[in-house]
Amino acid sequence: MAANTIFFMIFSLVAIISGFVMITRRHPLSAALSLVVTFISLAGLYGLLAAKLLFIIQILVYAGAIMTLVIFSIMLLNVQEEDLPAEERIIERVSITTLILLPMIYIIGRSFTVIKDGQFPEVSQDFGTIHSVGMFLFTTYSFPFEVISILLLISLLGVVVLAKRRI
Amino acid sequence: MESFGRIGFMLFLAFIVPTIALVLSRFLQPRFVTASKIQTYECGIKPYGSAWVQFNIRYYIYALIFVVFDIETVFLYPWAVAFKGLGLFAVIEMFLFLTILLVGFAYAWKKGALDWH
Amino acid sequence: MIAGLQSYLLVSAILFFIGVAGVLTRKNIFIIFMSIELMLNAVNLTFISFSRFMNNLTGQAIVFLIIAVAAAEAAIGLSIVILIFKNKDSLSVDDFDVMKG
Numbered sequence: 001m002a003a004n005t006i007f008f009m010i011f012s013l014v015a016i017i018s019g020f021v022m023i024t025r026r027h028p029l030s031a032a033l034s035l036v037v038t039f040i041s042l043a044g045l046y047g048l049l050a051a052k053l054l055f056i057i058q059i060l061v062y063a064g065a066i067m068t069l070v071i072f073s074i075m076l077l078n079v080q081e082e083d084l085p086a087e088e089r090i091i092e093r094v095s096i097t098t099l100i101l102l103p104m105i106y107i108i109g110r111s112f113t114v115i116k117d118g119q120f121p122e123v124s125q126d127f128g129t130i131h132s133v134g135m136f137l138f139t140t141y142s143f144p145f146e147v148i149s150i151l152l153l154i155s156l157l158g159v160v161v162l163a164k165r166r167i
Numbered sequence: 168m169e170s171f172g173r174i175g176f177m178l179f180l181a182f183i184v185p186t187i188a189l190v191l192s193r194f195l196q197p198r199f200v201t202a203s204k205i206q207t208y209e210c211g212i213k214p215y216g217s218a219w220v221q222f223n224i225r226y227y228i229y230a231l232i233f234v235v236f237d238i239e240t241v242f243l244y245p246w247a248v249a250f251k252g253l254g255l256f257a258v259i260e261m262f263l264f265l266t267i268l269l270v271g272f273a274y275a276w277k278k279g280a281l282d283w284h
Numbered sequence: 285m286i287a288g289l290q291s292y293l294l295v296s297a298i299l300f301f302i303g304v305a306g307v308l309t310r311k312n313i314f315i316i317f318m319s320i321e322l323m324l325n326a327v328n329l330t331f332i333s334f335s336r337f338m339n340n341l342t343g344q345a346i347v348f349l350i351i352a353v354a355a356a357e358a359a360i361g362l363s364i365v366i367l368i369f370k371n372k373d374s375l376s377v378d379d380f381d382v383m384k385g
Binding site for chain 3: 002004005008009012015016019020022023025028031032035038039042045046048049050051053054057058061062065066069070073074076077079083084085086087090093094097098101102104105108109112113115118119120121123127128132133136137140141144145148151152154155158159162163
């Protein structure tokens with residue numbers, strides 16, 4: 001077995017298990033910490049797929065900024081045991097839902113068999129590096145990039161309006 | 168792939184150093200358990216209340232604004248790396264991007280979201 | 285055995301359906317929010333594996349933009365969650381059943 005495959009197995013197992021742990025936790029804080037583990041192992045999978053820039057961005061933005069914001073909100077609301085919605089036997093209910101959804105995974109898995117040769121081709125050394133993705137993003141995708149700035153502007157305005165209301 | 172080897176080595180170090188420190192101190196420490204030893208702070212003010220304190224809501228708006236500008240910085244990073252090959256067009260592009268976000272910053276400033284009363 | 289495209293797609297499908305199960309089963313609004321983030325990430329993984337498979341950077345550029353959109357969505361979504369909690373004093377989605385604020 002190639003080293004890539006071993007790392008793939010480790011990362012995907014950790015991602016799936018901690019993703020499942022995330023939806024079975026009662027307190028959102030432990031769910032958030034478990035989701036951080038999922039995001040970091042997904043970053044490992046991105047690294048295996050030669051996406052070097054996205055490896056960093058995943059850790060910086062998802063595990064760093066977004067999950068910090070989620071944990072920050074949970075701590076700001078000071079969520080106590082009595083604030084949590086009454087949910088009984090979470091693990092059983094989640095497991096049954098997952099079992100019901102399992103045929104969907106099977107159907108999707110069947111559609112993968114259409115892909116005859118799933119082997120990844122050899123790619124050049126600078127595939128997915130910061131330089132090559134930057135060159136690609138700022139030439140081919142220059143317009144979506146500008147639209148993102150408007151989206152960020154709107155979210156900034158929304159955040160100021162929503163957060164100022166209660167101070 | 169070689170660059171990931173270094174990251175893997177750092178990850179290995181990050182796991183092994185605290186493990187060694189914890190295991191070694193477990194074996195080397197003398198253990199006398201008294202009431203004041205098992206407090207959170209052995210010397211200092213006696214802790215009171217819960218560790219789950221609600222912290223100031225003013226930090227929250229800073230955190231929200233931080234996330235937006237974090238994304239801005241993340242876009243600046245590949246731009247700066249690919250800058251040499253991109254030329255004047257990329258400068259104009261990034262100038263537009265930053266100008267649009269600066270409008271939001273000016274709005275947040277004017278609304279007093281950045282003030283600390 | 286070498287991990288090919290199908291195995292990555294399978295992992296992404298499993299993660300996506302874990303997210304779906306979380307959204308369908310749970311009542312805690314924070315966990316529903318995080319399940320949506322997990323679904324977004326599963327789709328990102330699909331994009332990146334196809335980008336590697338096709339030897340084409342478009343998928344990675346799209347993932348980059350998706351991450352920016354997700355951060356904007358997280359900022360707005362969490363401030364709405366906090367406002368709702370202040371108004372209703374509850375985290376259960378069962379209590380959020382009126383449009384009136």
